[in-house]
Amino acid sequence: MKIENKSESGITIFFTLDELYILNNSLNEVCNGLPLRDFENRMGATIAEAEELFSQINRIL
Secondary structure, three states, X not given: OEEEEEEOOEEEEEOOHHHHHHHHHHHHHXXXXXXXXXXXXXXXXXXXXXXXXXXXXXXXX
16 A cells, blocks of 8 residues: 555545455455444444445455
8 A cells, every 4th residue: 555645635545456355355344244333433434434435446346
C-alpha cells in the first residue's frame, strides 16, 4: 500500500492486487461470515456501508 496524496477531501492510495484481495476477503468475512454484535461500533461503519465497499472492491477484482 502506498499513500499517494492526502487532503481534507480524501486520500489517494495505491494497493497491490494481493492487498486488495486481503481487504476483499476481510470484508467478505465481516459482511457474510462472522456474526458481529454491535457492528457499527466495532467497525465504524454501517453494514450497508461495509457491503457497498465490499461490492466496489469486488467489481475492481
